[in-house]
Amino acid sequence: MSSPETVVATATVVSTEVLSPHFIRIELGGEELADFGVDGPYLDQRIKLIFPPPGGTLPDLRAAGDNWYSVLAELPEGEQCHIRVYSVREVRGEGRDKRLLVDFVLHLEPGATGPAASWAAAAKPADNLIVVGPRIGADWGGIEYAPGADDRVVLAGDETAVPAISRILGDIADDVRGHVFLEVPVSADILDIAAPASILVSWLPRDGAGHGERLIPAVLDHLGTQQHQSVPDDEVDPDLWETSTYSSSEDDLDAPSAGGIPGVYVWIAGESKVVTTLRRHLVNDLGIDRSQVAFMGYWRRGVSMRG
Ligand SMILES: Cc1cc2nc3c(=O)[nH]c(=O)nc-3n(C[C@H](O)[C@H](O)[C@H](O)COP(=O)(O)OP(=O)(O)OC[C@H]3O[C@@H](n4cnc5c(N)ncnc54)[C@H](O)[C@@H]3O)c2cc1C
CATH class of the missing domain: 3.40.50.80 (Nucleotide-binding domain of ferredoxin-NADP reductase (FNR) module)
Structure with a gap:
């Protein structure tokens, strides 16, 4: 169960595309993304991504709703997940066929890499992560681009x-x-x-x-x-x-x-x-x-x- 404003969706890697030496595009799908979205343009819409612990599995957050963060925080040590913030690069399709595209920077130098970049570098179809983001029709926030009257x-x-x-x-x-x-x-x-x-x-x-x-x-x-x-x-x-x-x-x-x-x-x-x-x-x-x-x-x- 996601909350009225937030979609908390387990998403599956549909495809990966190496765009350049330091960018990889990951296409995510899954029926839990059906209600993900905003009513206007995405602009710089940010989302949170929850990555499984190394060698472990993702928790079931379907019943957590707005409490998803507390549920994650209470997981035992070996099951703790990393949360990172990313941007919506593109959304394709509708309803249960919706696809969310995220472009990850690959920073893989020893001592300067992290769980998100490592996950992206190794991602393959059928891998899962959890997306926390806006729900269509709700005011979730997360867009900062606001030029007002400036031309x-x-x-x-x-x-x-x-x-x-x-x-x-x-x-x-x-x-x-x-x-x-x-x-x-x-x-x-x-x-x-x-x-x-x-x-x-x-x-x-x-x-x-x-x-x-x-x-x-x-x-x-x-x-x-x-x-x-x-x-x-x-x-x-x-x-x-x-x-x-x-x-x-x-x-x-x-x-x-x-x-x-x-x-x-x-x-x-x-x-x-x-x-x-x-x-x-x-x-x-x-x-x-x-x-x-x-x-x-x-x-x-x-x-x-x-x-
Ligand atoms: C609103 C918002 C939107 C964002 N959108 C995107 C996006 O669309 N795509 C994207 O790739 N990132 C994006 N980021 C940045 C991303 O969240 C960070 O780079 C994050 O630290 C990556 O997590 P990690 O687990 O790979 O590394 P961390 O565990 O956070 O850091 C581990 C080590 O890696 C280093 N590191 C982290 N990022 C980089 C980097 N880019 N280059 C070199 N060294 C790095 C850190 O300094 C640290 O030493 C966004 C951040 C915000 C706040």
Whole structure:
């Protein structure tokens, strides 16, 4: 039993497709996904994925409803599951034939991999995981993209934000103007994505450079400030989440801004230190208004995310 707002569905791998050296697309199906969905576009809709413990099986959450998290937390040690947050890349089909596509970043370097990336790398048809996400007709939340009246957008992110940004570009109106910056591990990770003609998409392969070394200067240069300084590690909140309606650092969302960048909505997601650095320059140097931005830490180097 899922709750009125939440679908908690055991889903089965239908197919896998290696898109590039660091991206694998996993198509999930199963009749429990029938009610999964939103009434409008998915944009950057986030979902939670629950992975089976190594060599173990998934719990039966069908009767848990909204208590799914407590049920998971009470499982004995060897049966504990990992929960991670991912984006809806695409939804195909209807009802019991619905398919959910998720693009996983493969980060498999020793010491820098985790249960989700490892599961995705080994996934094969008939493997299962649990999807926790929105129910059609209910207000589940989980979409942050909110440009309001701004008529120009700047979307920027690393490889973990490529699925969300690709979905946004597929969902927004054809006449939205703007610039997209996508930093990916290597040139071969540049994907063929659809975007409105009035949006310029710049792929920024690191090809050996560090995280943010391509993205930070490109975004700051585009927005009109060139000097930049990385924030110190001890000032990085791995769970950085700053939008027009929520501040993980409890900033005053109504504080007056310095005037910012009129008419531009900025959406940035990726490694938390990189996003924090960009945030600091956009807020401090450019005085961007809080209603015009979303800064989201999708992962943090050296930290296992808890979902
Ligand atoms: C709203 C939201 C949407 C997201 N959408 C997607 C998505 O669609 N696709 C996607 O792939 N990710 C997405 N992410 C990011 C994903 O949740 C994290 O990368 C997560 O940490 C992966 O879990 P894991 O079990 O593989 O690694 P964890 O157990 O969390 O971390 C283990 C180690 O791996 C490192 N690590 C984690 N992610 C990366 C990475 N990408 N590159 C290099 N090292 C890494 C950590 O620093 C840590 O050292 C999203 C995150 C959020 C918050």
